[in-house]
Amino acid sequence: MSDSAAMIPILPRPLAAGLGMLPLAPLGYPLSTLMRRVIARNPGLIERLGPYRACRFAIDPTDLPCTLLLHPDPVRAHVSVHSRPPEAEVRIAGPLAALIGLVHGAYDGDALFFSRDLVIEGDTSAALALRNAIDDAELDLAAELALLAGPLGRMLDPLIDMVARASGVSLRRVEQNG
Amino acid sequence: MAEMMELVCPAGTPAALRAAVEAGAHAVYCGFADETNARNFPGLNFSRVELAESIAHAHRHGAKVLVAINTFPRAGAEETWHRAVADAEAAGADAVILADLGLLAHTAEHHPGLRRHLSVQAAAANPDAINFYAETFGVRRFVLPRVLTVAEIAAINREIDAETEVFVFGGLCVMAEGRCSLSSYVTGRSPNVDGVCSPPDHVSYEETDGALAARLGGFTIHRSPKGAPAPYPTLCKGCFTSEGVTGHVFEDPASLDASELLSALADAGVRALKIEGRQRSRAYVGQVVRSFRAAVEAVAAGRPVPPGTLAALTEGQAATSGAYAKTWR
Numbered sequence: 001m002s003d004s005a006a007m008i009p010i011l012p013r014p015l016a017a018g019l020g021m022l023p024l025a026p027l028g029y030p031l032s033t034l035m036r037r038v039i040a041r042n043p044g045l046i047e048r049l050g051p052y053r054a055c056r057f058a059i060d061p062t063d064l065p066c067t068l069l070l071h072p073d074p075v076r077a078h079v080s081v082h083s084r085p086p087e088a089e090v091r092i093a094g095p096l097a098a099l100i101g102l103v104h105g106a107y108d109g110d111a112l113f114f115s116r117d118l119v120i121e122g123d124t125s126a127a128l129a130l131r132n133a134i135d136d137a138e139l140d141l142a143a144e145l146a147l148l149a150g151p152l153g154r155m156l157d158p159l160i161d162m163v164a165r166a167s168g169v170s171l172r173r174v175e176q177n178g
Numbered sequence: 179m180a181e182m183m184e185l186v187c188p189a190g191t192p193a194a195l196r197a198a199v200e201a202g203a204h205a206v207y208c209g210f211a212d213e214t215n216a217r218n219f220p221g222l223n224f225s226r227v228e229l230a231e232s233i234a235h236a237h238r239h240g241a242k243v244l245v246a247i248n249t250f251p252r253a254g255a256e257e258t259w260h261r262a263v264a265d266a267e268a269a270g271a272d273a274v275i276l277a278d279l280g281l282l283a284h285t286a287e288h289h290p291g292l293r294r295h296l297s298v299q300a301a302a303a304n305p306d307a308i309n310f311y312a313e314t315f316g317v318r319r320f321v322l323p324r325v326l327t328v329a330e331i332a333a334i335n336r337e338i339d340a341e342t343e344v345f346v347f348g349g350l351c352v353m354a355e356g357r358c359s360l361s362s363y364v365t366g367r368s369p370n371v372d373g374v375c376s377p378p379d380h381v382s383y384e385e386t387d388g389a390l391a392a393r394l395g396g397f398t399i400h401r402s403p404k405g406a407p408a409p410y411p412t413l414c415k416g417c418f419t420s421e422g423v424t425g426h427v428f429e430d431p432a433s434l435d436a437s438e439l440l441s442a443l444a445d446a447g448v449r450a451l452k453i454e455g456r457q458r459s460r461a462y463v464g465q466v467v468r469s470f471r472a473a474v475e476a477v478a479a480g481r482p483v484p485p486g487t488l489a490a491l492t493e494g495q496a497a498t499s500g501a502y503a504k505t506w507r
Contacts, residue, residue: 048191048221105193108462111491114407119385124378125220132221135459136191 008107008117009097009168011063020065024081031068031079038137038144039074046074048133052126058088061096072130090122090130097169102131103139104173140173182478183440184450186244186343187467190222190457195232195243197460202471205242207275208232208456214262215246216299217456218373230269242272246456248297249373250278250356260284267292275321276300277356282315295319295343299356299370305337312340319343321452323355324434325501328442335447344443346436347466348454349493350500351375352414352429360413364395381411400431407431409493433492434500437470440477443502462491 039046046053049072057070069086071078085091092099094117101107102118109131112118120127142160146153164171187203189195198206209215211223224232233243245266251259259278263285266274274292276282277299285294298321302308311317319341322331326344335342353360361375362368369375380395388404392411399416402408409415409431417426434454436443443451451474453466466488473483489497 047225050220052220102459105197105459105461105464108459108465108491110410110458110493111462114409114493115490116390116402116405116408119390120383121385122382124381124383128219128378129221131459132191132219135461136193136221138193138460 008095008101008112011061011096011167011169015167016064020083024066024083028078028080031081032077034144034148035070035072035079036074036077037148038139039072039077041144041147042137042139045133045137046072048136049129052123052129055089055123055126056087057126057130058086058091059099060085060091060093061099062093063095088122090120090126092118092120092127092130094118096167100141100169100171101174103134103141104170105135105138106170106174109135138173142172145171180444180478180480183444183448183474184343185467185470185474186450186452188348188453188456188458188463189232190217190219191460192224192228192232192235194456194458194460194463196235197464198467199236199239199241201464201467203241203467205244205272205450206232206236207244207246207452209246209248210262210265212258212262213371213373214249214259216248216297216369216373217246218249219457220378222457226265226269229266229271233270237270243270244273244275244295245269245271246275246297247281248275248277248299250299250370251281252371256280256284260288263289263292273319282311282317286315290316293318295321297321297356298323298345298351301354301356303334303354305334308334308338308340312338319450321345324351325354328439328446328502331443331448331502332446341449342447343450343452344436344448345434345454345500346440346443346451347470347488348433348458349410350429350432350434350454350498358414361394364397364413376410376412383411407496415493430496430498431493432496432498435486435488435492435497436499436502437473437483437486437488439499439502440473440483444477458491466491 053073059068067082067085069080098112098117146156149156160171184204186205187198189198189206189208195206209223236243247262259281267289273295275295275297277297294317296311296317301323303323308320321343324345356370365377365380367377376394382393384391390402391398392400394411414428415431476483
């Protein structure tokens with residue numbers, strides 16, 4: 001884990017601007033598929049979310065020109081990508097590396113809150129439930145992407161590493177032993 | 179080499195428990211996902227199945243698991259707390275951490291083989307109180323309130339025949355624990371019965387022009403200027419204006435860090451060191467436990483405690499040695 005919140009990498013502006021030029025709507029399909037797969041493989045995640053599974057979570061990477069809207073309810077789980085802040089019960093905002101680092105157990109949510117790198121607005125209970133559920137799930141986004149890609153998964157490894165190098169955002173889970 | 183003090187570490191989830199064990203915890207404390215424990219937050223804590231699996235995992239790696247059932251039962255609902263004690267014993271818990279007199283009596287009578295620790299929530303802060311709990315309910319270890327100096331802890335240890343455990347890192351409760359009703363006045367809910375101080379469904383944040391306002395029960399209790407560290411939304415760390423003076427009425431937002439006092443605490447006869455933070459992530463648990471494991475090993479070997487690297491994890495990004503070396507303002 002990073003000793004200092006100041007070490008959180010910020011997405012390079014040209015890269016963020018380039019991503020901002022992509023059409024956002026088509027990104028929702030693969031992201032929804034990824035989330036459904038994560039939910040199916042980690043039933044404890046939804047159990048920990050409890051009643052807050054019905055909430056809409058706006059995940060706002062502050063160094064990206066878009067916001068993700070997560071609706072984790074297993075019955076109709078989906079993700080959509082928006083250029084303007086969408087209506088949601090909860091908004092969780094911070095640098096992309098911090099948000100992904102929370103998923104991977106690289107950062108502590110309270111520490112990011114203390115340092116003001118993470119902003120929570122809306123239903124605080126739902127935000128806590130999501131954070132705790134994800135922390136317990138010990139997810140590895142790179143591994144999930146590889147599983148999603150099936151036989152082509154192994155071929156994704158160099159691409160994932162290249163994106164991580166270019167963006168400064170670690171897409172793999174950090175080993176806690178050290 | 180002196181006997182190593184036991185490191186008692188927090189876990190709010192099975193993943194955090196595994197992180198604590200891997201990082202070198204001698205013991206891990208945790209609780210059920212209900213109002214029987216004092217960290218009853220959404221998405222946190224253990225089901226019965228998770229607890230049994232986690233205890234088995236800890237035991238395979240040589241660590242103990244202590245189950246906190248440390249709120250005060252509601253009249254007429256004692257069965258919930260009784261069942262928690264029975265389930266903790268059935269899951270293989272090494273001890274239960276209790277606060278309520280009635281629950282202590284019930285546990286001593288119905289689960290005599292289950293080791294009993296007294297929670298900080300019971301606020302036993304003098305030899306008379308400790309000896310009463312030890313003699314009446316067979317309590318073996320006492321978690322001391324965070325209001326005592328090292329000299330006072332040493333004096334207590336000289337007059338009791340039981341183990342003491344003290345907090346060394348994490349959120350700093352500055353009140354007489356188990357007696358504090360500040361949160362109740364604003365939210366109608368109490369850490370002592372409901373298991374939540376500043377329940378999150380009463381907390382909201384609003385950022386305006388970079389300044390972060392924290393509200394509890396609709397009252398603004400703290401406003402952090404742009405770029406300034408933010409505290410937990412608790413009344414005791416709130417910042418208020420009265421008669422033209424703005425300040426922290428009870429205590430500045432800061433976390434406890436007693437790492438520099440570990441040798442003194444060992445000399446004072448302390449048996450176990452507790453890290454606060456069941457509501458924190460597995461990243462926090464792993465890093466803090468690794469740091470303190472190195473520290474207690476150093477103390478036991480008579481070496482200097484390695485310098486701390488935990489500042490970024492502290493509330494308000496500030497640390498204090500709390501009451502252990504307190505100079506009251």
